[in-house]
Amino acid sequence: MITFMNNSDSEEEPCNERTSLMSAESPPVPSYQDGLQVSEAGEAQAHRKRRTGSSRSPNDIADGDMSNSGVPVRESALENEEEELTLKYGAKHVIMLFVPVTLCMIVVVATIKSVRFYTEKNGQLIYTPFTEDTPSVGQRLLNSVLNTIIMISVIVVMTVFLVLLYKYRCYKFIHGWLILSSLMLLFLFTYIYLGEVLKTYNVAMDYPTLFLVIWNFGAVGMICIHWKGPLQLQQAYLIMISALMALAFIKYLPEWSAWVILGAISIYDLMAVLCPKGPLRMLVETAQERNEPIFPALIYSSAMMWTVGMAKPDTAARGPSQQTWDAAEDGRANHGSPSHADSLMSETRSPVAARPTTSLEELEEEERGVKLGLGDFIFYSVLVGKAAATASGDWNTTLACFVAILIGLCLTLLLLAVFKKALPALPISITFGLVFYFSTDNLVRPFMDTLASHQLYI
Amino acid sequence: LFTIARDPLRIIILIAGAFFWLVSLLLSSLIWFIAVKASDPRDEALQKGLLIFGVMFSVLLQEAFRFLYYKLLRKAIEGLVALSEDGCSPISIQQMAYVAGVGFGLMSGAFSMINLLADALGPGTVGIHGDSQLYFLTSAFMTMVLIFLHTFWGILFFHGCEHRRWWEIMAVVVMHLAVSGSTFCNPLYVGSLVPSYLLMATAAAWAYLLSGGSAQNLRRFLLCKS
Numbered sequence: 001m002i003t004f005m006n007n008s009d010s011e012e013e014p015c016n017e018r019t020s021l022m023s024a025e026s027p028p029v030p031s032y033q034d035g036l037q038v039s040e041a042g043e044a045q046a047h048r049k050r051r052t053g054s055s056r057s058p059n060d061i062a063d064g065d066m067s068n069s070g071v072p073v074r075e076s077a078l079e080n081e082e083e084e085l086t087l088k089y090g091a092k093h094v095i096m097l098f099v100p101v102t103l104c105m106i107v108v109v110a111t112i113k114s115v116r117f118y119t120e121k122n123g124q125l126i127y128t129p130f131t132e133d134t135p136s137v138g139q140r141l142l143n144s145v146l147n148t149i150i151m152i153s154v155i156v157v158m159t160v161f162l163v164l165l166y167k168y169r170c171y172k173f174i175h176g177w178l179i180l181s182s183l184m185l186l187f188l189f190t191y192i193y194l195g196e197v198l199k200t201y202n203v204a205m206d207y208p209t210l211f212l213v214i215w216n217f218g219a220v221g222m223i224c225i226h227w228k229g230p231l232q233l234q235q236a237y238l239i240m241i242s243a244l245m246a247l248a249f250i251k252y253l254p255e256w257s258a259w260v261i262l263g264a265i266s267i268y269d270l271m272a273v274l275c276p277k278g279p280l281r282m283l284v285e286t287a288q289e290r291n292e293p294i295f296p297a298l299i300y301s302s303a304m305m306w307t308v309g310m311a312k313p314d315t316a317a318r319g320p321s322q323q324t325w326d327a328a329e330d331g332r333a334n335h336g337s338p339s340h341a342d343s344l345m346s347e348t349r350s351p352v353a354a355r356p357t358t359s360l361e362e363l364e365e366e367e368r369g370v371k372l373g374l375g376d377f378i379f380y381s382v383l384v385g386k387a388a389a390t391a392s393g394d395w396n397t398t399l400a401c402f403v404a405i406l407i408g409l410c411l412t413l414l415l416l417a418v419f420k421k422a423l424p425a426l427p428i429s430i431t432f433g434l435v436f437y438f439s440t441d442n443l444v445r446p447f448m449d450t451l452a453s454h455q456l457y458i
Numbered sequence: 459l460f461t462i463a464r465d466p467l468r469i470i471i472l473i474a475g476a477f478f479w480l481v482s483l484l485l486s487s488l489i490w491f492i493a494v495k496a497s498d499p500r501d502e503a504l505q506k507g508l509l510i511f512g513v514m515f516s517v518l519l520q521e522a523f524r525f526l527y528y529k530l531l532r533k534a535i536e537g538l539v540a541l542s543e544d545g546c547s548p549i550s551i552q553q554m555a556y557v558a559g560v561g562f563g564l565m566s567g568a569f570s571m572i573n574l575l576a577d578a579l580g581p582g583t584v585g586i587h588g589d590s591q592l593y594f595l596t597s598a599f600m601t602m603v604l605i606f607l608h609t610f611w612g613i614l615f616f617h618g619c620e621h622r623r624w625w626e627i628m629a630v631v632v633m634h635l636a637v638s639g640s641t642f643c644n645p646l647y648v649g650s651l652v653p654s655y656l657l658m659a660t661a662a663a664w665a666y667l668l669s670g671g672s673a674q675n676l677r678r679f680l681l682c683k684s
Contacts, residue, residue, distance in 0.1 A: 091466040091467040091469075091470055092466045094466065094470055095466035095469055095470070098469065098473075394573055394576060395572040395573055395576055396569055396572065396573060399568055399569070399572065400480055403473060403476050403477050403480055403565070404477070404480075406473050406477075407473060407474065407477045410470060410473070410474070436480070436484070439484050439488070440484070442491075443484065443487045443488050443491050444483060444484060444487045446487075446491065446494075447483075447486075447487035447490050447491065447512065448487075448569060448570075448573075450509060451509075451513070452570070452573065452574065454509065455593070455596070455597065455600075455641065456509070456513055456638070456641045456642060457570060457600055457601075457604055457637070457638055457641045458483075458486075458513050458516040458517055458520070458566070458638055
């Protein structure tokens with residue numbers, strides 16, 4: 001069996017780039033990417049792009065705290081109105097992101113709690129070579145830090161590689177890479193997942209049925225992700241893919257390394273998006289220069305753009321700017337020397353034509369959504385899943401992490417509205433999540449346990 | 459579920475309310491933890507005393523955080539008004555009070571009940587060591603009454619803050635302390651459940667009156683008059 005390196009980094013890279021790119025491109029390109037890109041999980045910084053709302057008078061959902069960056073599609077006279085409209089849609093966009101993140105987390109937590117496969121230790125990835133079975137605490141800490149350094153450096157290398165590929169327009173390569181990775185994810189991971197779930201519930205299934213189910217699932221997934229498909233189906237596939245990836249991470253990252261990696265990833269995210277020389281920022285700028293939509297593939301988008309009465313055919317249906325992404329296969333054969341086969345996920349943008357700049361008058365209905373990179377989904381779910389798997393306080397800790405992550409997402413969206421440019425989604429949420437995880441596990445749990453045993457209520 | 463889930467702004471306020479409650483719980487358990495670690499673990503009376511202290515402190519901290527949340531929501535309303543088209547905010551402070559109360563209540567209820575529910579799924583016998591056999595039942599009722607109470611307290615509290623009626627705020631705090639204190643009578647459930655339900659009825663009526671209802675409104679609603 002070919003073992004792929006679980007290159008979470010590569011996932012992250014595309015995501016990072018993507019997310020960082022998002023907001024920046026709003027002014028020059030009135031084209032709205034369709035949000036239906038399915039991208040394989042990657043880290044993603046929250047790439048939120050709030051676009052102004054539709055032409056109709058919005059319902060009164062205003063979120064005073066958030067101001068959306070509006071892209072004035074209309075003539076300048078209506079620009080102010082547009083701004084107002086986007087502000088009104090602020091709360092709606094947050095909810096549009098809350099729901100998928102919640103769903104992903106629910107899937108991951110449910111699986112962790114019921115299927116024991118994902119909490120067993122069965123080897124480690126090639127990216128985290130140092131074991132944590134050491135006799136002393138210091139040694140273990142050192143090993144986890146080393147693991148993190150290796151992982152982060154792989155991520156950085158892959159990101160830079162991706163930026164270079166994008167700069168030199170090697171679209172076909174990226175495209176092929178992404179298709180390969182999504183193939184692997186959709187078929188192989190699903191097969192393993194299904195196998196484990198069936199084992200847990202002791203349900204017998206014969207191979208022909210299994211083949212049929214997986215074939216249908218995978219084929220429809222590929223079509224939805226890389227081509228066209230109903231929005232909700234695409235979103236569902238994206239969520240499932242993120243959940244599968246998160247489960248793989250939870251299984252194969254050793255304990256302490258996982259926490260340190262989570263922390264380090266958010267720091268990296270912060271730097272890569274905000275520093276002037278960060279790879280993600282460069283990616284955004286390059287995409288902006290070329291007036292291309294940025295990597296829609298690895299991004300979850302909550303709405304689709306409908307093009308109505310285009311004045312001129314848009315070049316939106318251009319080849320997708322894909323991000324390469326390494327998906328690592330489940331490291332079953334990790335013990336051996338894995339052959340480094342990079343499976344890349346191809347991202348394809350759903351072929352929603354971008355609106356040309358001149359068809360302003362013909363815009364009838366546009367649902368602008370907010371976009372969030374799939375890597376964000378994955379890492380949020382990893383955090384919550386790990387909390388569910390390893391915390392002794394069980395559900396309290398999981399619940400606390402869940403609320404913390406949602407609040408972090410809220411705050412990040414708020415900042416996005418204020419700053420109107422691409423922002424990393426990971427740092428705030430992950431920080432909150434980590435803080436709440438450790439504090440709930442160590443401080444709140446004994447308190448609540450004591451209270452419950454005496455049946456006291458606060 | 460019916461009143462909040464449809465409006466995204468309310469969902470956000472709900473989650474933020476839950477978050478504030480969580481933070482208050484965190485801080486209070488931190489204090490308790492430090493106190494426990496600093497004291498002698500074998501002294502039973504001291505431990506019980508510390509627990510009581512922890513509970514009271516937690517109640518006070520929860521109310522303090524409710525106040526902070528009120529302040530935050532005030533600022534948010536100003537922002538919303540400034541951003542809206544017609545100069546009035548899409549959500550009133552009373553609605554916010556209701557949602558905030560529900561947020562607090564839900565989080566408090568979830569933390570109280572969810573481990574219990576998870577254990578209830580597994581095998582076991584209730585009260586096998588001589589404890590009350592009604593443990594699950596009474597826990598469920600107590601949690602429910604607490605959730606309702608938090609909702610009503612939210613309304614009362616915010617109303618008191620709005621109109622600067624300090625006695626209302628004090629009443630809420632005192633009620634909360636009373637309810638928590640009454641749970642010390644457990645497992646003598648009469649002592650805790652009955653007063654709590656009475657207090658809940660009082661708070662419900664009070665909140666209803668404050669929100670603009672009256673006996674006449676109620677009668678008209680129930681009799682379906684126009």
